[in-house]
Amino acid sequence: MTGKLIAGNWKMNGSVSFATELVEGLLERLNQDAVSADFVVCPPAALLGTVLSLAKDTDLAVGGQDCHANVSGAHTGDTSAELLKDIGCGYVITGHSERRTDHGETNADVNAKSAAALTAGLTPIICIGETEAERVTGDTLNVIKTQVTESLPDDCDPDNIVLAYEPVWAIGTGKTATPADVADVHNFIRGLLNDRFGEDAAKKIRILYGGSVKPENAAELLAVSNVDGALVGGASLKVEDFWAIGVR
Numbered sequence: 001m002t003g004k005l006i007a008g009n010w011k012m013n014g015s016v017s018f019a020t021e022l023v024e025g026l027l028e029r030l031n032q033d034a035v036s037a038d039f040v041v042c043p044p045a046a047l048l049g050t051v052l053s054l055a056k057d058t059d060l061a062v063g064g065q066d067c068h069a070n071v072s073g074a075h076t077g078d079t080s081a082e083l084l085k086d087i088g089c090g091y092v093i094t095g096h097s098e099r100r101t102d103h104g105e106t107n108a109d110v111n112a113k114s115a116a117a118l119t120a121g122l123t124p125i126i127c128i129g130e131t132e133a134e135r136v137t138g139d140t141l142n143v144i145k146t147q148v149t150e151s152l153p154d155d156c157d158p159d160n161i162v163l164a165y166e167p168v169w170a171i172g173t174g175k176t177a178t179p180a181d182v183a184d185v186h187n188f189i190r191g192l193l194n195d196r197f198g199e200d201a202a203k204k205i206r207i208l209y210g211g212s213v214k215p216e217n218a219a220e221l222l223a224v225s226n227v228d229g230a231l232v233g234g235a236s237l238k239v240e241d242f243w244a245i246g247v248r
């Protein structure tokens with residue numbers, strides 16, 4: 001692990017002109033500022049080619065938003081991790097709560113997709129997080145434990161995985177978990193990773209926080225123990241805001 005990882009999940013937003021303007025804006029800043037954070041953008045699949053051609057040979061990394069667990073085959077509309085790697089991606093988001101909800105993805109599915117990503121040479125950004133109902137009933141840590149246990153592939157290399165804690169109730173709602181809540185969950189996740197991989201290996205795994213991260217709350221959230229970066233939705237669509245989250 002080096003600096004913080006600031007990942008932008010564009011979700012189903014953008015166009016060729018939007019992507020070009022946003023990526024050019026980021027590259028301009030990457031060239032000018034001394035940056036300790038690593039930046040990655042995850043555009044919709046149809047914009048990957050545009051973004052990759054702009055980001056080629058730069059410090060801006062690019063990721064997909066999902067991949068199929070299989071290498072190839074009759075899976076209309078899906079994209080394999082191999083193909084993402086082949087076109088130049090370095091990362092892929094797996095298990096985002098919107099995919100768990102919209103497409104019924106289970107921890108087992110997320111595990112298989114993350115394993116496929118690792119086999120292809122991509123770093124999966126494996127998403128976990130409790131719903132509002134689970135938080136209210138005090139089940140947050142149990143849910144997190146199950147998700148971490150079941151979503152991480154058996155033989156995964158701690159060098160090549162990223163976790164993202166995104167409380168579902170904080171996504172796109174403007175509600176952010178308090179630094180104390182975030183600390184509780186991130187410290188708990190670190191403990192689970194320590195138990196599984198041993199402390200030396202586990203500390204290589206970056207644990208991102210996601211859910212209504214914006215320039216106004218980024219400093220406070222990124223200062224929390226065991227918060228190694230951010231997975232940013234809405235604010236990653238504005239170059240000034242996305243940049244200000246990682247460079248302060």
Ligand SMILES: O=C(CO)COP(=O)(O)O
Binds near residue numbers: 170171174232
């Ligand atoms: O889901 C998210 C990133 O993956 C977070 O989205 P928002 O930053 O828009 O809340």
